[in-house]
Amino acid sequence: MAAKDTLSLIFAALADPTRRNILTRLSQRAATVGEIAEPFGISAPAISQHLKVLERAGLIERTANAQWRTLKIRTEPLDEASAWVEKHRREWNLRFDAMEEHLKTMNSEEEQ
Amino acid sequence: MAAKDTLSLIFAALADPTRRNILTRLSQRAATVGEIAEPFGISAPAISQHLKVLERAGLIERTANAQWRTLKIRTEPLDEASAWVEKHRREWNLRFDAMEEHLKTMNSEEEQ
DNA sequence: TCCTTAATTAAGAATATTCTTAATTATGCA
DNA sequence: TGCATAATTAAGAATATTCTTAATTAAGGA
Numbered sequence: 001m002a003a004k005d006t007l008s009l010i011f012a013a014l015a016d017p018t019r020r021n022i023l024t025r026l027s028q029r030a031a032t033v034g035e036i037a038e039p040f041g042i043s044a045p046a047i048s049q050h051l052k053v054l055e056r057a058g059l060i061e062r063t064a065n066a067q068w069r070t071l072k073i074r075t076e077p078l079d080e081a082s083a084w085v086e087k088h089r090r091e092w093n094l095r096f097d098a099m100e101e102h103l104k105t106m107n108s109e110e111e112q
Numbered sequence: 113m114a115a116k117d118t119l120s121l122i123f124a125a126l127a128d129p130t131r132r133n134i135l136t137r138l139s140q141r142a143a144t145v146g147e148i149a150e151p152f153g154i155s156a157p158a159i160s161q162h163l164k165v166l167e168r169a170g171l172i173e174r175t176a177n178a179q180w181r182t183l184k185i186r187t188e189p190l191d192e193a194s195a196w197v198e199k200h201r202r203e204w205n206l207r208f209d210a211m212e213e214h215l216k217t218m219n220s221e222e223e224q
Numbered sequence: 225t226c227c228t229t230a231a232t233t234a235a236g237a238a239t240a241t242t243c244t245t246a247a248t249t250a251t252g253c254a
Numbered sequence: 255t256g257c258a259t260a261a262t263t264a265a266g267a268a269t270a271t272t273c274t275t276a277a278t279t280a281a282g283g284a
Contacts, residue, residue: 011127015120016272020196027203033231046273048232053271067230067281073204082197084132089190092139128242145261158243160262165241179251179260226284233278240271248263254256 006058007084010077013057018042019050023059026073033069118170119196122189125169130154131162135171138185145181 004012013019022036037047051071054060058077062069116124125131134148149159163183166172170189174181 005129007132008127008129011123012271014196015123015127017117017120018272020119023200027200028207034229037231042272043274044231045233045275049272052232064280067279069231073200075201075204078197078201078204082194082201084126085190085194085197088135088139088185089187089194092185092187092190095140124241130242146259149261154242155244156261157245157263161242164262176250179249181261227282228284229280229282231279231281234276235274237274238272241269242267243269244265244267246264249261250259251261252257252259254258 006077007080009057010059010081013053013059013077014081016050016053019054022047022050022054023073026060026071030070030072033071036071118189119192121169122171122193125165125171125189126193128162128165131166134159134162134166135185138172138183142182142184145183148183 014023018040021040025031025036033044033047033051036051037044040047051060051062055062058074061072061074063072064070126135130152133152137143137148145156145159145163148163149156152159163172163174167174170186173184173186175184176182
């Protein structure tokens with residue numbers, strides 16, 4: 001498997017509803033794997049694999065307490081994802097505004 | 113293939129560096145498929161397939177002019193992705209602040 | 225020590241993704 | 255009409271993702 005860049009890992013991690021659901025719940029409180037797994041109709045290993053994807057993207061942190069793992073969300077990757085999206089949104093809107101302006105100018109020149 | 117929700121389609125579309133590169137360039141100016149394909153070392157069909165993924169996520173719009181297709185970025189899905197990310201970032205930060213506050217309180221109670 | 229609980233790792237199946245080359249569609253122009 | 259150009263669709267290969275069940279690791283408690 002070709003090593004993926006961070007942003008790709010982050011967006012790929014966010015591309016699954018189960019993983020987004022996990023993050024939603026972790027954004028409200030830290031939890032153990034068991035607590036996180038509970039509402040899903042899938043096996044424990046499946047959850048464990050989802051957690052691995054989230055961890056690889058830096059979106060969660062696991063800390064071991066006895067046989068329990070406490071899961072905590074991390075916001076840095078969310079910041080990174082947000083920065084990418086905002087940058088492109090902003091740039092496109094700039095272009096778009098410039099274009100609108102241009103069209104307006106053209107129209108008023110036509111009217112003369 | 114199970115029909116995917118919009119947010120999953122958007123994040124999945126953003127999870128590929130080639131597709132992000134395409135969006136970056138389209139955020140600067142609209143372009144034809146050929147112009148977009150040019151700098152990549154991959155075949156035209158591969159680009160066409162990436163465009164299909166972007167289109168399915170609503171991230172681009174194709175309009176036909178003769179045998180050319182003009183590609184334009186669309187910002188609604190970026191807004192949607194951004195909203196999700198911001199919401200979770202905000203919620204986690206709230207929790208985090210509350211936790212910090214709680215720890216501070218506990219510490220000062222201990223000190224007494 | 226033995227059993228239970230929490231979680232992960234291993235192996236394998238089903239499906240999805242991402243690329244390739246070849247064929248096809250659609251348009252413009254000599 | 256016939257050829258060149260732009261792009262897509264089709265088919266297939268390689269690889270990645272997402273799940274399953276079975277086995278394993280690790281800790282706590284009777």
